[in-house]
Amino acid sequence: xxxxxxxxxxxxxxxxxxxxxxxxxxxxxPPADAEAVRAAVRTEWQVMTGHRRSRRRFxxxxxAASVLVAGFLTLEMTGTGNIEAVEVAVIDKRxxxxxxxxxxxxxxxxxxxxxxDAGQMLVTGEASGVGLVWGTGGSLRLDAATRVEFLAAxxxxxxxxxxxxxxxxxAASVASVSGxxxxxxxxxxxxxxxxxxxxxxVHADGERITVSVREGxxxxxxxxxxxxxxxxxxxxxxxSGAPSIVNIRSWGAxxxxxxxxxPNADIDGRxxxxxxxxxxxxxxxxxxxxxxxxxxxxxxxxxxxxxxTEPRQALGAWLPATDLGWRIEDGVIYVGKAx
Amino acid sequence: MVPLYLDDKRLVKQxxxxxxxxxxxxxxxxxxxxxxxxxxxxADDPDxxxxxxxxxxxxxxxxxxxxxxxxxxxTWLCAICRNEMSDWxxxxxxxxxxxxxxxxxxxxxxxxxxxxxxxxxxxxRQYRRAESMRLIQVALDRLPSNYGDVLEWKYVExxxxxxxxxxxxxxTEATQSLxxxxxxxxxxxxxxxxxAMGEDQDARVQR
Numbered sequence: 001x002x003x004x005x006x007x008x009x010x011x012x013x014x015x016x017x018x019x020x021x022x023x024x025x026x027x028x029x030p031p032a033d034a035e036a037v038r039a040a041v042r043t044e045w046q047v048m049t050g051h052r053r054s055r056r057r058f059x060x061x062x063x064a065a066s067v068l069v070a071g072f073l074t075l076e077m078t079g080t081g082n083i084e085a086v087e088v089a090v091i092d093k094r095x096x097x098x099x100x101x102x103x104x105x106x107x108x109x110x111x112x113x114x115x116x117d118a119g120q121m122l123v124t125g126e127a128s129g130v131g132l133v134w135g136t137g138g139s140l141r142l143d144a145a146t147r148v149e150f151l152a153a154x155x156x157x158x159x160x161x162x163x164x165x166x167x168x169x170x171a172a173s174v175a176s177v178s179g180x181x182x183x184x185x186x187x188x189x190x191x192x193x194x195x196x197x198x199x200x201x202v203h204a205d206g207e208r209i210t211v212s213v214r215e216g217x218x219x220x221x222x223x224x225x226x227x228x229x230x231x232x233x234x235x236x237x238x239x240s241g242a243p244s245i246v247n248i249r250s251w252g253a254x255x256x257x258x259x260x261x262x263p264n265a266d267i268d269g270r271x272x273x274x275x276x277x278x279x280x281x282x283x284x285x286x287x288x289x290x291x292x293x294x295x296x297x298x299x300x301x302x303x304x305x306x307x308x309t310e311p312r313q314a315l316g317a318w319l320p321a322t323d324l325g326w327r328i329e330d331g332v333i334y335v336g337k338a339x
Numbered sequence: 340m341v342p343l344y345l346d347d348k349r350l351v352k353q354x355x356x357x358x359x360x361x362x363x364x365x366x367x368x369x370x371x372x373x374x375x376x377x378x379x380x381x382a383d384d385p386d387x388x389x390x391x392x393x394x395x396x397x398x399x400x401x402x403x404x405x406x407x408x409x410x411x412x413x414t415w416l417c418a419i420c421r422n423e424m425s426d427w428x429x430x431x432x433x434x435x436x437x438x439x440x441x442x443x444x445x446x447x448x449x450x451x452x453x454x455x456x457x458x459x460x461x462x463x464r465q466y467r468r469a470e471s472m473r474l475i476q477v478a479l480d481r482l483p484s485n486y487g488d489v490l491e492w493k494y495v496e497x498x499x500x501x502x503x504x505x506x507x508x509x510x511t512e513a514t515q516s517l518x519x520x521x522x523x524x525x526x527x528x529x530x531x532x533x534x535a536m537g538e539d540q541d542a543r544v545q546r
Binding site: 011013016017019020021022023024025026027028029030033034036037038040041042044045048049106206 | 354355356357362366370371374375378385388389390392393394396397400401403472475476479480487490491493494495496519522525526529
């Protein structure tokens with residue numbers, strides 16, 4: 001018989017050192033796998049710790065929150081199992097690691113996924129993002145480390161992270177920047193967010209939700225009642241205390257991730273002015289023409305092609321081909337004659 | 340061993356409290372070790388090992404509040420991972436790999452759990468040598484994460500004490516002390532594994 005007990009005696013340090021010296025380095029997982037798994041586990045952890053805190057808070061103001069709690073529990077109990085599998089959005093752009101969770105929370109690579117059905121859950125990695133064309137209109141974008149459950153054609157649940165919705169934007173054409181029937185309710189642990197024709201961002205971090213409005217109005221239903229936030233306002237709602245409201249800018253670092261996954265825009269045959277309005281909408285920068293002549297020129301000139309880059313890059317790529325020039329100062333795009 | 344588990348329990352408490360650095364420590368100390376635990380039992384399939392490890396860690400995070408510190412955190416994670424591997428193999432329609440179990444200390448049980456039967460066409464002696472070398476790595480993974488790391492850096496990769504001290508951000512004396520403790524812990528774990536394996540072989544011969 002074989003007796004491995006007799007193979008080596010480890011009574012001395014020298015014996016241990018000799019044994020260890022025979023070994024080869026331990027296998028390390030591929031860095032990309034480590035990154036992806038870390039993102040998935042971290043997201044689960046953020047959701048889990050967020051839920052634990054929010055449940056404790058619910059105990060504190062159970063009476064006031066009865067309506068919200070009922071809705072929340074219904075979601076928790078039904079999960080996604082009873083939701084009809086209908087397509088609710090089309091994936092337009094993705095950056096980095098994006099995956100859809102299976103029923104056992106296993107990661108399924110979303111690289112081949114072109115559309116999202118009700119009942120599915122998308123998760124983005126640490127340096128990732130995904131842009132979707134919402135089924136009823138508009139552009140829905142998920143920032144890095146975000147987890148969203150798609151419940152129905154007009155409803156999602158933001159479990160953790162940051163999303164942006166532009167009810168007036170679509171991938172199909174820059175012509176759709178005005179007017180849309182996009183319907184979307186964003187459920188969170190702290191209330192529900194709906195819009196009235198707008199662009200806004202919702203961030204859920206387990207402690208609170210923060211709603212930043214770039215344009216239009218957003219209605220937030222929480223345990224404390226309904227609140228409305230308008231343009232350039234940011235409202236934070238947590239489980240306790242009154243909502244806090246501050247003024248914000250519609251452009252800048254907080255919005256840059258939104259631009260990175262802005263939808264492709266078909267500008268073929270469209271006037272230059274519509275392209276500039278699209279850039280303005282996507283960046284949050286105000287658009288000003290230096291004269292009526294310049295505006296007239298922008299309305300007359302037609303463009304050809306499809307934009308697949310970020311809006312600011314598109315500005316730099318397309319405007320030099322026209323007779324117009326531009327500069328950006330203090331949140332404004334100034335368009336004038338090329339010098 | 341109790342202080343080690345108390346340390347694990349403290350870490351779990353911090354993770355549950357939402358401490359970001361604690362989460363990173365939890366992940367960094369356990370992911371690679373759990374991945375290695377899985378891959379040797381998943382026919383060396385890296386994709387399967389990655390998926391199973393992710394599922395196990397995700398479930399572990401959800402159940403973290405149930406961890407009592409009665410076993411090492413890594414042993415607790417191995418138990419979850421083992422269940423996930425069984426499910427995965429069942430769903431994949433594969434025959435589960437032969438697993439040798441002994442009723443003993445949880446750490447030894449978990450370590451022996453990862454042993455594989457030798458391929459039928461492999462010479463016994465060659466297998467024993469390769470398996471012994473592999474078991475050194477298993478023993479390193481069974482140690483507290485920093486113990487396994489310093490031993491590997493020092494004796495496998497040949498780092499100097501000064502280099503290890505610099506990497507850990509501690510003094511050279513503290514590093515030497517850490518290496519000495521790690522060496523003793525390794526000797527204990529490796530010897531226990533060898534003993535357990537020999538007992539198991541004795542039992543099989545008698546059967």
